[in-house]
Amino acid sequence: xxxxxxxxxxxxxxxxxxxxxxxxxxxxxxxxxxxxxxxxxxxxxxxxxxxxxxxxxxxxxxxxxxxxxxxxxxxxxxxxxxxxxxxxxxxxxxxxxxxxxxxxxxxxxxxxxxxxxxxxxxxxxxxxxxxxxxxxxxxxxxxxxxxxxxxxxxxxxxxxxxxxxxxxxxxxxxxxxxxxxxxxxxxxxxxxxxxxxxxxxxxxxxxxxxxxxxxxxxxxx
Numbered sequence: 001x002x003x004x005x006x007x008x009x010x011x012x013x014x015x016x017x018x019x020x021x022x023x024x025x026x027x028x029x030x031x032x033x034x035x036x037x038x039x040x041x042x043x044x045x046x047x048x049x050x051x052x053x054x055x056x057x058x059x060x061x062x063x064x065x066x067x068x069x070x071x072x073x074x075x076x077x078x079x080x081x082x083x084x085x086x087x088x089x090x091x092x093x094x095x096x097x098x099x100x101x102x103x104x105x106x107x108x109x110x111x112x113x114x115x116x117x118x119x120x121x122x123x124x125x126x127x128x129x130x131x132x133x134x135x136x137x138x139x140x141x142x143x144x145x146x147x148x149x150x151x152x153x154x155x156x157x158x159x160x161x162x163x164x165x166x167x168x169x170x171x172x173x174x175x176x177x178x179x180x181x182x183x184x185x186x187x188x189x190x191x192x193x194x195x196x197x198x199x200x201x202x203x204x205x206x207x208x209x210x211x212x213x214x215x216x217x218x219x220x221x
Contacts, residue, residue: 001077001103002075002076002077003074003075003077003101003102003103003104003105004103004104004105004123004124004197004200004201005071005074005075005105005107005121005122005123005124006104006105006106006107006122006123006124006125006126006197007107007108007112007113007121007122007124007125007126008020008106008107008108008109008112008126008127008128009108009109009110009111009112009113009114009125009126009127009128009170009173009177010110010127010128010129010130010170011110011130011132011135011162011166011170011171012057012110012135012138012139012162012166013130013134013135013136013137013138013139013142014128014129014130014135014183015128015130015138015183015185016108016109016128017033017035017108019108019128019181019185020033020106020108021033022190023106023190023193023194023197024104024106026190026194027103027104027194027197027198027203029102030102030103030104030201030203031102031103031104031105031106032099032100032102032104032105032106033105033106033107033108034070034074034082034099034105034106034107034108035107035108035109036062036067036107036108036109036110036111036112037085037087037109038082038083038084038085038097039062039063039064039066039067039070039083039085040056040061040062040063040085040090041061041062041063042063042083042091042092043090043091044089044091044092048089051089051090052090054090055161055165056161057110057157057161057162057164057165057166057169058161058165058168058169059110059111059114059115059169062111063083066083068118068121070082070099071107071121072121073099074099074101074105075121077101078101079098079099079100079101080099081096081097081098081099082096082097082098082099083096083097084096084097087146087147088147088148103201103203104197104201104203107122110165110169110170111169111170111173112125112173113125113173113176113177114169114170114172114173114176119176123200124178124179124200125173125176125177125178125179126177126178126179126180126181127173127174127176127177127179127180127181128181129180129181129182129183130183131183132163134183136158139154139158139162140154140155140158143157
């Protein structure tokens with residue numbers, strides 16, 4: 001069966017990863033998450049000091065040919081070998097991820113459908129909202145706790161790269177999205193999304209009562 005691909009776009013710290021993982025847990029073992037972050041370009045050719053100065057909040061930081069090749073295989077329901085990215089060193093890990101086909105694939109990231117040609121890769125396009133204040137707090141906590149960065153460094157990156165990059169490349173995807181989700185997703189909304197996906201893919205369960213626009217449509221707030 002052809003997998004059903006759902007793209008989740010949104011700003012840094014908006015809760016994309018949490019949403020994708022929570023729905024994957026609910027749909028287990030029929031769903032999996034793919035992160036656009038793993039397709040950042042390998043910077044191992046650069047000195048460590050220069051790697052840190054790169055702008056990671058613009059789409060050119062992504063290896064798009066690699067991403068598109070992987071997505072085409074996944075869309076066909078074929079196994080794939082996916083890269084894995086190490087943020088502390090800004091390099092790709094030697095161990096690749098062996099992708100096994102599943103019925104539902106969540107692809108989360110800053111810019112999964114920022115270009116016209118990327119839209120056709122997905123069956124459903126979502127945009128996850130989040131206030132700048134909330135996203136900043138989450139970004140600060142993540143980068144300090146998980147990536148070992150200093151507060152001043154994270155704050156400077158937020159001002160100089162994250163904020164302008166969001167306005168220029170992330171936010172415009174809102175107009176391309178078929179579903180717009182709020183900063184806080186309630187249990188009721190999660191129930192609706194789960195039921196809708198199950199109905200679309202044929203995983204069992206009842207169709208939700210909320211009105212939508214067809215197989216991949218329907219904007220909900």
